[in-house]
Amino acid sequence: MIPGTFDYHAPATVDEAIRLLGELGDEAKLLAGGHSLLPMMKLRFASPKHLIDLNRIGALKGIREQSGMIHIGAMTTENELIASALLREKCPLLPEAAKWISDPQVRNCGTLGGDIAHGDPGNDHPAVMMAVDAVFVLQGPRGERLIVADRFFHGLYYTELAPDEILTEIRIPAVSKGTGYAYCKLKRKTGDFATAAAAVQLRLDGGVCKKINIALTNVAPTALKAGDAEMSLTGKVIDEALIEQAARKAMAVCDPAEDQRGNRDYKTHMAGEMTRRAIRQALARAKGN
Amino acid sequence: MAKQHIVFSLNGGVVEILVEPRTLLIHALRETLGQTGSHIGCETSHCGACTVDFNGKSVKSCTVLAVQADGGEVLTVEGLAHNGALHPVQEGFMQEHGLQCGFCTPGMLIRAYRFLQENPSPTDEDIRMGMSGNLCRCTGYQNIVKAVQYAANKLRATQGA
Ligand SMILES: Cc1cc2nc3c(=O)[nH]c(=O)nc-3n(C[C@H](O)[C@H](O)[C@H](O)COP(=O)(O)OP(=O)(O)OC[C@H]3O[C@@H](n4cnc5c(N)ncnc54)[C@H](O)[C@@H]3O)c2cc1C
Ligand code: FES
Ligand code: FES
Numbered sequence: 001m002i003p004g005t006f007d008y009h010a011p012a013t014v015d016e017a018i019r020l021l022g023e024l025g026d027e028a029k030l031l032a033g034g035h036s037l038l039p040m041m042k043l044r045f046a047s048p049k050h051l052i053d054l055n056r057i058g059a060l061k062g063i064r065e066q067s068g069m070i071h072i073g074a075m076t077t078e079n080e081l082i083a084s085a086l087l088r089e090k091c092p093l094l095p096e097a098a099k100w101i102s103d104p105q106v107r108n109c110g111t112l113g114g115d116i117a118h119g120d121p122g123n124d125h126p127a128v129m130m131a132v133d134a135v136f137v138l139q140g141p142r143g144e145r146l147i148v149a150d151r152f153f154h155g156l157y158y159t160e161l162a163p164d165e166i167l168t169e170i171r172i173p174a175v176s177k178g179t180g181y182a183y184c185k186l187k188r189k190t191g192d193f194a195t196a197a198a199a200v201q202l203r204l205d206g207g208v209c210k211k212i213n214i215a216l217t218n219v220a221p222t223a224l225k226a227g228d229a230e231m232s233l234t235g236k237v238i239d240e241a242l243i244e245q246a247a248r249k250a251m252a253v254c255d256p257a258e259d260q261r262g263n264r265d266y267k268t269h270m271a272g273e274m275t276r277r278a279i280r281q282a283l284a285r286a287k288g289n
Numbered sequence: 290m291a292k293q294h295i296v297f298s299l300n301g302g303v304v305e306i307l308v309e310p311r312t313l314l315i316h317a318l319r320e321t322l323g324q325t326g327s328h329i330g331c332e333t334s335h336c337g338a339c340t341v342d343f344n345g346k347s348v349k350s351c352t353v354l355a356v357q358a359d360g361g362e363v364l365t366v367e368g369l370a371h372n373g374a375l376h377p378v379q380e381g382f383m384q385e386h387g388l389q390c391g392f393c394t395p396g397m398l399i400r401a402y403r404f405l406q407e408n409p410s411p412t413d414e415d416i417r418m419g420m421s422g423n424l425c426r427c428t429g430y431q432n433i434v435k436a437v438q439y440a441a442n443k444l445r446a447t448q449g450a
Contacts, residue, residue, distance in 0.1 A: 005311055035352055038313075039352065079346075103421045104400075108347060109353070
């Protein structure tokens with residue numbers, strides 16, 4: 001399997017990449033880690049006439065902290081996220097989830113930006129981004145705009161990104177004291193996408209849940225925020241009965257597609273179970289902080 | 290489509306080739322350069338038979354474009370032995386019967402080579418996680434874990450000495 005023919009461009013700066021995107025229009029695609037795009041090109045699900053490789057743009061890499069926010073370059077790879085001491089301390093949910101993505105070789109190539117921009121509901125980072133209140137920086141010919149993760153994913157392979165824009169950076173608030181987190185993912189084997197997964201980040205104050213984010217992977221055309229489940233726990237001292245109620249509310253928003261990983265009932269049920277486990281683990285971690 | 294001229298380091302030597310942008314690194318290695326050690330298994334980034342070391346990292350060369358290697362450094366199974374002496378990972382697979390048909394072995398070896406630099410003193414569990422991008426349909430993995438453990442011991446002994 002070989003992709004169809006295309007011209008290859010390897011710009012050294014973001015400006016040059018944006019200029020190329022503008023000139024080449026719909027015929028062009030950005031190449032990040034290539035671990036979703038190249039497989040699609042081999043299968044002819046995508047046949048761009050031009051590939052604009054972002055791998056030689058140093059400015060799109062790296063993780064740093066700036067006034068309470070963690071800034072992550074879109075071209076930062078999964079293994080770089082896992083290795084980051086800064087993330088482990090200030091945004092621990094992200095490296096925890098990255099460990100569950102595929103295998104070491106794939107994680108050396110796949111990027112945070114690519115995983116988000118691809119718009120595949122099977123990808124893990126979209127739900128994680130919702131759970132950590134991430135903000136995305138989109139850069140295009142008209143300049144830069146910011147958008148929160150909750151408003152970025154519109155449908156299957158359909159996001160807020162305009163065809164001439166690049167996702168350049170991901171910004172995440174550093175966690176505060178009393179924060180707990182968990183990513184619980186059910187998959188059939190290494191290298192498989194989630195049957196269902198739940199990302200939870202919560203903050204306790206004096207035992208009371210001040211804020212909780214719950215987001216689900218691969219149980220609808222996009223990652224999902226379980227808003228009713230969140231509301232049912234906010235302001236409460238979370239116990240088993242409340243966790244059960246929240247899991248039911250999370251199941252109510254699921255709209256999974258049936259495939260070889262299971263039918264709709266099974267996937268919905270598993271989303272509920274992943275939600276229960278993730279809330280319990282996040283709670284235990286918040287209490288340990 | 291116009292071919293592109295690329296230059297990269299392969300197993301310590303410099304190679305120069307012309308490739309179409311769509312040529313995958315695995316095809317450039319096997320067909321253009323005649324280095325058939327790295328295998329093509331699934332072609333879908335799952336099996337790891339095509340694993341090579343690229344700029345100090347393990348990658349699946351069926352999912353990297355050859356043009357992306359321009360200016361880079363590639364190491365394949367052909368580059369592991371030195372002056373006829375097997376690399377400890379190769380010796381480990383031989384001593385511990387880490388292969389049967391051998392199809393997965395080039396990918397296993399080049400991944401084990403990098404994995405043991407990332408983690409020189411792994412537990413068996415670490416090895417299973419670190420090698421999880423490489424599938425083997427024959428061995429049941431037990432002897433592969435032993436082979437990597439053998440290489441880890443040998444590398445520690447020689448480097449510590
Ligand atoms: C065997 C296997 C198993 C996998 N399992 C999982 C899994 O369990 N969970 C998971 O989340 N992923 C999984 N993946 C997907 C993988 O990790 C991809 O790396 C990821 O989905 C896409 O990131 P990329 O950097 O490879 O992007 P690419 O494949 O290069 O690009 C994907 C799409 O995003 C666009 N794009 C990329 N970067 C940008 C940017 N900065 N701005 C705008 N558009 C951009 C591209 O144009 C393209 O359309 C798996 C992949 C494989 C091969
Ligand atoms: S041939 Fe590349 S991973 Fe199987
Ligand atoms: S030895 Fe046959 S596939 Fe591994």
